[in-house]
Amino acid sequence: MNVNWRNLELPESFGAERNIPLSELTSFRVGGPARVVLHPRSYEAIAEIVSLAKQYGVPLALLGRGTNVLASDRGYDGWIIRFDTPLHEPVCHGTSVTVCCGTSMTSLARETVRKGLSGMECLCGIPGTVGGACAMNAGAYGGEIRQILKRIRILKDGRDEWIDVKDGDLGYRRSVFSFPDAIALEAAFELKEDDGTAAETMLRCMEKRKEKQPLDVPSAGSTFKRPEGYFAGALIEQCGLKGFSIGGAQVSPKHAGFIVNANRATEADISALIEHVRRVVKEQTGVTLEPEVKRI
């Protein structure tokens, strides 16, 4: 029997919504309609979604808070799992913290500092989920997920299991726990006791962000990875591209490493600007910039 997945009745535990603009689900605020967005209410529901999608050949994507994603103007004809809500409270034993990957990274960092723990203070202000941070090995101001992530519960090849994190599982803005290879469900971190400086360090990191980054304009953070030996923002600025626009997309006048949605940009505007920046930087400096943002 040939079943059209678009007509499938979905269980309540999937939390399905239909025809949701991707511009509402991503921090860049661009993107056309997603046919189905799922807000799973349990880890079991996530596993069921993956298995049903495979069975019926449904295109599947995964979003946390959509803060590192550029979504297509054409939208997404498939299911998008939106895993951006914690399914339970963090569990703390001494310096070990275990948390649902739908938890906000910034709230978790704040909470650990409040509890007298150190290790996440530099990650405060990264606006995604813990799952997105593990997938991207997010980092800032000298702190990085790989320094503190010890065990992770992943859904991979139909198996739901806890595994020890090994050297090499996470690298610069990449990890082997990233969708579509895996879905990170829970993460276990090993922190340290605060020596009395964590709150101040956290505050300093947040202030630096406010001072240097265009936080009042939609973006996906740094558009490009840091090329070895350089800073993407400095190279872009050196090429005279700071403030340069295509359509509603602009190289931020505040921080050239950020492409921002300055005025009702489309994905096409942002993509054209990314390509323009890459071309000019390559021509003028010989350095190839690789986008950090993921596509959907």
Ligand SMILES: Cc1cc2nc3c(=O)[nH]c(=O)nc-3n(C[C@H](O)[C@H](O)[C@H](O)COP(=O)(O)OP(=O)(O)OC[C@H]3O[C@@H](n4cnc5c(N)ncnc54)[C@H](O)[C@@H]3O)c2cc1C
């Ligand atoms: C203003 C601003 C500042 C930022 N500053 C920083 C910074 O300082 N440092 C930094 O590293 N990043 C930064 N970012 C980028 C972004 O916030 C991080 O990459 C963040 O960790 C992404 O989390 P997310 O939940 O939004 O993931 P999404 O953007 O939703 O997803 C990113 C990728 O991870 C995958 N993914 C998401 N959740 C999971 C999961 N549970 N399991 C497996 N794969 C998953 C997605 O499929 C996608 O490929 C910034 C972004 C903005 C907008």
